Amino acid sequence: MTLAATSETNAYDLSTCDREPIRTPGSIQPHGFALTLAGDLVVLQASENLEQHVGIAPTGALGQPLARVIGDAAATLLATELGATRIAERPLYLGTVCIHNACYFDVLAHRYDSVLMLEFESVERRASADFRNLYPLVGEFLLKLNDTNTTEAMSALAADEIRAVTGYGRVMVYHFDHDGHGHVIAESLADGYHSYFGQRFPATDIPRQARELYTLNRIRLIHDANYTPARLVPALNPVTGAPNDLSFAALRSVSPVHLQYMRNMNTLASMSVSLVVKGKLWGLISCHNETPCPVAFEQRTACEQLGQILALSIESREDANELEFRLDLRRIMVSMLGGLTQGANFIDNMSSVFPALLKFERAGGVAIIVDEHLLTYGDTPPDAQIRELVGWLSTKAHGDIFHTDQLSKVYAHGAQMTRNASGILALPISRIHKHYLIWFRPEVIHTIDWAGNPHAKEGAGPLGQLTPRTSFSTWRETIHGTSIPWHNGELELALEFRTALLGIALERAEQMAELAEELGRANKELEAFSYSVSHDLRAPLRHIVGFSDLLLESAGNDDVEKRHRFLKNIKESARLAGKLVDDLLSFSQMGRAALRPTNISMNELVRGCIEKLAGDTRGRDVRWEVEDLPEVRADATFIQLALYNLMANAVKFTSQKDSAVIRISAERHEHENVFHVADNGAGFNMEYVHKLFGVFQRLHRMEDFQGTGIGLANVRRIVERHGGRVWANSIPGEGATFSFSIPKELPV
Structure with a gap:
């Protein structure tokens, strides 16, 4: 000052x-x-x-x-x-x-x-x-600390030890709260000394710069508050x-105002030992004596050592308590998140964990607001007041979280909600909409015993000058409109919970998008199915009916060759209709059957498919070129079907070639294996490649290459169920290459 x-x-x-x-x-x-x-x-x-x-x-x-x-x-x-x-x-x-x-x-x-x-x-x-007594003093103090289990008990032990070392009449340990007020949590007194235990000293008793100096220099001694300072000569540092x-400096002179403060407190000698925890001034060990009292350097050293040990013990104890507190919160949060993933309805899921939500944030009530839906649990304000509060919150740029333990001080209508919402913690769960999760804490009316009236710390003199306060008598203040403060751990875990909620919402959105995509694909397949039933399946049935009529009309005709031709056409149309029905049944089952992954030798699968296709290649010049293929983990039945369809297509679309070459190869990658089935057949126009793997999609005329149009759709469904991809490349008249990938780690 x-x-x-x-x-x-x-x-x-x-x-x-x-x-x-x-x-x-x-x-x-x-x-x-x-x-x-x-x-x-x-x-x-x-x-x-x-x-x-x-x-x-x-x-x-x-x-x-x-x-x-x-x-x-x-x-x-x-x-x-x-x-x-x-x-x-x-x-x-x-x-x-x-x-x-x-x-x-x-x-x-x-x-x-x-x-x-x-x-x-x-x-x-x-x-x-x-300094010979320092080691046993410290050793004994450490042993005694091991028998304590609270910060208050450790502080009381330190106060007794320091009073014994210094001979001071009163030794207090006080802790600075979040507002900077000093709360006396331990005290050691000689007979006749006034007690300040449990009382608070206002933050203004120790100016900001004094607190900074306490953090820098851990001990300060005033031998006699009635001293006359000795100035340095010359007054300025020559360097x-x-x-x-x-x-x-141990002899540094202190503020005259502080000396007057001491005299007003009937204290002529004092010593302060700083308690610095994690680099911040946590509190002070404040020693008072009513008469001048020198403290030799070795005694001060002992007190400073005791203070450092106490600070380290407090840090350790606070860390342990903080860890236990956060672990308890995390257990509750994990349990809640497990419940939130059970059903598809977000509101229903949240309401199912209401009791845990209250325990998670030590709240009296909780509310969830999603669009026009408002659900409450516990002791909460009326719905209208909550909606009004949400409107106010949405206008504030409070980031990812808003909290206060004195709502009435920041919100104009907060006084109407004091009983059950003196404190609130609000999490916005949408960047766009007014979606909030809000916890409410009730009012906690409490009293604070001050060492003198903090609001009258300084009294004005006749000319407006200010003087140190002279009264340290107990002054009791009743506090209204506040709740229990929000703990840092509660705030940080609330942010984690919010992130988890957003993750669940995002996952649900992705699932809905996937379902929409699957539904769109299913609709297209259903359209193709409808078309196939109305066209592809109707055609062979019309042939059967038509040739049956012709056969009946020629019943009296002796032209045996004509009747044989009619019967042959009827048989072929019935076979095609049956094949179409079988392929439709196979395609529908492909989407429902469970995968049974095993380790598969792709070389053996290819050899088996070549043997099955021997009948279709008999009498033709077909050359198979097969590379050494890697093993995969997949459903053997499904993969064999996909491979067979691709190889059968290669045989079919090379039928018009004098010499057919079908090459089967593979690429080995870090996360997947890729297989290629290439031929030198008819090929297709790449302009229509997007239709290739659709149900009942043909890029060639039935008269040129027979087929139901379901085989490649089956291939795509099989590969995608394994988490892989399928694609094709072609040059018309020169051949086509069909490729598919199988990941090394199958989707769960």
Whole structure:
């Protein structure tokens, strides 16, 4: 804070608290003195209380070697330690020195802001700091932590240990909530000290920049709140030309407003140890004493170590609790998603998991809005209010999720829904339509005990200046219109659930598209079937009837040859009609029969088909050229039928060739095998290739090449049921190549 005191009121202006240069106060606490040094240990700056401690005026020390200021023996000791130790930004204990055979000082050193700073803290003892008790203290503390199972219990243990080490009258551990208020979760008290356990200190008690400094420098000590600061001489850092940054200085002077705050709290000595969890200021261990109380460096070190151990333990415990919480939510979500995939109706599926939805987000009610459909479960606002809320939500650019635990603060009509909807979590489940899944949490009326009225933290003086608050008496506030806050895990899992819902919806849309495609194909096949029944099947039946009539008319005729010809035509027409009916039955069964995959030798299948076609090729010059073919995993019966149809087509459409060549080959790919049946026969016009695999589609006249027009449709259906593809290429008069693929992994 920038502090401006007036003679009339002696009040401090707190209007610019967050801009106070607390890192560059230009002074130190007077229970020690400070020197800044160049690399050759020549004094650049000295605190103005130097003469009080060592009898040399600060101006007289400037430009002098360190030995001239503190004596040869002390300087030699420090130079040796400095030469043997890497000095960084955090203060390091160099030793205890005696100056002028009278005064003893603990010496801390750190490099920061382009200078080496030595801090000399006056101590009563004549020996160096003794750190031998640190290890057993820490070891015992760790053992005790193993017997605790809550953050509060661990904090209480730390408070007791630190009070025993320091001798302070009150040690509090408080945790900053999501609004920055400090909640006292543990406390250790000496007799006669006021308790703040369970109370809250408002966030404004610790300005933003102070919190940042607490995160950077983990410990801060105030020896006596009634001290008079000792300024640095000269005021500006000779190297940087700016005020010294004392962020890591143990003797750094603090804000006069904070000192007044302490006195108002009847506290003259304090120490704060930061609890930093995952890089953020989680809370503080705050130590108070009603009288001045020095804390030696080794004691502060012990407290800092205990604070770090506590912070690590809190992090570990919070991580474990968070993991368990998220696992529970994920179990519920997985169970719900299993239920949502059972039926085809989205609304019915969602309503079937309503109880789990409430448990998933610890809600009192839930609503699903899809188009004009609104379903609710549990304790929810009336339908009209929910629809109005959805209208408001749809106007907000809230991304994939909207949540609040104080709806009335952000939504004008939220006050009408306070009882059962003080908090809401809304998931839009469509980018286009007003489709929402909304959870409702009821109002939780609760009280907060503050250490003083947070709304009267600063009181205005007669001229408008602001002063530190003077009251720390318990002030109780009742909170209305809020629900239990939404946990980060709940929000993140809700987003996952939304993604899963969209995935289910997309899968259903794809299934519907596939069904529509299949239906379209089935309709076309049905049209072709109708045409075949009305035309292809009718034709041989007409022939049968016609030749039967002719046979009857010639009953008295002795022309045996003519009657034989009529009977032959009748037989041929009946055979064709039967073949057509058989092929129709085979085609219809092909779509219903279950696949029975086995490992198939394609070489053996081809040899078997060639043997079956021997009768059709007898008396013809047909040369089979068969490559070595890979094995496949498929339904042997179906694949043999498809292969036979393609090879039979090749035999049929080469019937007008003097010398027929039919070549069967394969290509091996990473995910599939491709087979080709090529011939040098009649071929077809590629302009009509899209009709080739349709039911009852012919690209040649019946008089030229007989057939029912179902064989290639069967081939396509067989291959596609195996997850493969079928296609053809041709040059009219030169031949055709029919190809199909069989994947190495069959579809489930």
